[in-house]
Amino acid sequence: MGNEQISRRLSAILAADIVGYSRLMAEDEAGTLSALNRHRREVFDPCVSRHNGRIVKLMGDGALVEFLSVSNAVQCATEIQDTMARLNGAGGIALRIGVNLGDVILQDDDIFGDGVNVASRLEQLAQPGGVCVSSVVQESVGGRLGIAFQDGGQVSVKNIDRALRVYHWHPQDAAPPPNGTVKPEKPRDPAYAIAVLPLDNMSGDPEQEYFSDGISEDIITDLSKVSGLTVIARNSSFAYKGRSIDLRVVGRELGVTHVLEGSVRRAGQRVRITAQLIDTKDGSHVWADRYDRDLTDIFAVQDEVTLEIVKALKLSLSPRERANIADVGTSNIEAHEDYMRMRGFLFFPGMNAEGWRKAVAYGERAIARDPGYADAYGMLALMHLLDYHNHWSGTPSEEAMQKADTLVRRSLALGPDNIWPNNAYAAISRWQGKLDEALPALDRAMAKSADYAMGWFTRGEIEIAQGKLDDAIEHLERAIRLDPSFRHQFMQFLAMAHFLKGSFETAALFLKERVFLVKDTDIGRAWLASALGHLGEVEEARQVWQDMLEINPTFDIRTRLARLTLSDPAHEQLVLQGLEKADLLADS
Structure with missing residues (x-):
């Protein structure tokens, strides 16, 4: 018990229970178990996976599931019940489901606390085949999901010291679409989600850390261009840097099906990269390889790793995606190394004036070595936007903003469809008050990388300013999923x-x-x-x-x-x- 990890967080909790389980087992034990296993295999488990839930535990007659997004929890609950209503008619397995949003205590793989207790009480109040949610869940989703809840009033429940305001939903009460039309579903996440952990620096030189980190980040960027994958952002993947952790735990914490891990060893102009793709469900190896190459081949190696992952997962690439992966932005290795160093400072949580000056120096050297390097201009523009906010250079804010604006316009001229130039332009336009110009730039950036978490965040931030609050909530929830x-x-x-x-x-x-x-x-x-x-x-x-x-x-x-x-x-x-x-x- 001494090494159990205990923490807390805000989560959406789904509690499900089978109606009349004891009676069903008494009447036909074998048939009930068969129907229950089929339900879990064909309905419950796939639906939880589609909506990024984590099954905390399965009991004989129920389940407890955790979601980081209340929208996902509600969509999962109603989808399960709607599917079961269509499959069962008047008979078969029926569930009651309760959904709550609240604090939970995490201990190893289990969860406890008031948030869980309330979800369990809500499940007991749900109608057979229906969903019961707390007032905070109903308020949180509002009308964004097209789900109409019925007010169930205030109720008192066992072991909860306050009255609960509850709301109900049942498939039979859901209004059909007008004129027989079918309401279009929102696009679902791809079947596979991956986290690229920082590759270990095996060079024996701490100064080479930027290089191993940079290769990891390049692979993340390349994979994020594949539409058949959800790719977790660099911030969250790098949270595991230097830690020895069970990759199955990483899978649960980040909601990913696969993890890429490996190492980089650099000696002079030679580089060795090892990489292995792990299935987080059981910890098995899906693919592994080792590359011994000249430094000049580093772009080709990164390309190969990405394509091998795509192949191992049996994904298909469009010609455009294949071209996007191959486009590294520069053929100048030294310029790219300076870019890597600058990028490392951008993501460093302890950025200060000294770090900013070093980052700017690397960025200026990168564009001096390759004056056509669009991404380097874009990132350098973001550095000057940071100076606008933090006054690290000592120059007036207006001057810092002008430098950022000049650099980002050069960046866009060189790479009008690239991720970094458009993201930088969106961020700078936002702080210049040009909100209508910022959103099209984000559209261009995310046409190449739909998994760009900071892009979703910037979009949500802009939409709050514009008063598009439902859109902002959806996009900020997406940012949390990715990072x-x-x-x-x-x-x-x-x-x-x-x-x-x-x-x-x-x-x-x-x-x-x-x-x-x-x-x-x-x-x-x-x-x-x-x-x-x-x-x-x-x-x-x-x-x-x-x-x-x-x-x-x-x-x-x-x-x-x-x-x-x-x-x-x-x-x-x-x-x-x-x-x-x-x-x-x-x-x-």
Whole structure:
């Protein structure tokens, strides 16, 4: 018991139970077990997988499933029940399902806590073949999923010290599409999801770490161009750097079917790369190989690794995808190494003025070595955007923004369809207030890489400013799916989108998670205080506000709201009104 890992997080929990299980077993034990196994194999397990859920445990008559997205949990629950209704008619296996959003405690592979307990009570309240959800789940999904819940009122349940507001859904109550039309389904995630762990640096020289990391990042970028794969972002894959961990655990934590791991050894102009693809379900090897090449062949090796993974998973590549993978942006090895070094600084969480200066020097050297290197210009533009926010160079903000703008325009001229130039242009346009120009740039970037997590985040951030709140929620949830280790940042904006929709209970839940993950957040506490004000939790709001002022005594909510460039003035007022209700606005 001494090495058990205990932590907590905010999760959506699905609890399912078979109706009349004891009776069915008494009547026909063999037939019931056969029907149950078929249900799990053909309906339940595939549906959970499609919606990125993790089956925590299966009991004889039920199951407990964890999701990081409440939308995924609700879609999974209703899809299971709708499918069972169509398959069974009046007989066969029937389920009750409850869905809740709340805190859970993780201990090894199991989950406990209030969030789980409430989900179990909701499952008991569900109709046979139906779904029962908590008020926070109903508020969180709203009308985004096209699912109409019926208000079940306030109920008291065993071992829960507060009344629960519940909502019900049943397939037989769902209104059919008008005129016999079929509602189009949203595209589902591909069957395979992969995480590329940082390749181990076996060179015996810590200075070569940038090189092994850079190759890992290049492979991530190439794989993200394959439409048949979901590829986890670099931030989340690299969270395992230097750790010895069971790859099956990585699969559960990141929601991936496969993991790529390996090593890089560089000696002078020779490079050895080993790589192996692991199935996270059972830890088995799907593919492995070793490459001994000259440094000048490094681009070809990365290309081969990507294509071997595609082949091992029996995926098909379109001609365009094949061309995109082969396009590395430069043939100059030294320029690409400088680009790798610069990119390493961009993703380093402890970036400061010294690191920024080194990164800019590498970027300038990369474009000096290859003046046609579009991605290097794009990343260097982002470096100057960081300077605009952080004042690391000591130059005025306007000058930093002008440098960023000049570089990004050169980047786009060289690579009009490339990921980095368009992503940089979108980010810079967003902070220039050119929101309508930012979104088409993101479209171009994500036409090549639909798994670009920061692209989904930037899109969601822009859509909040534009007041497109349902779109923002969908896209921020997608960012969390692709980069769960960066959810602390995404959570702030996801909460803001729910808040501005008037979903204050949901917003407060997400903001409490944000405060838990980022202990010194001032903006998270400010929005939380406002949400609590709207909910009538005045004393708690005041305590949160006081904690915020201890972190940042000069905090000014109006200045921070102005930075968001919210297009609807009513949205800014909604934040201020929550603070007014808690009598906090005079302190801002």
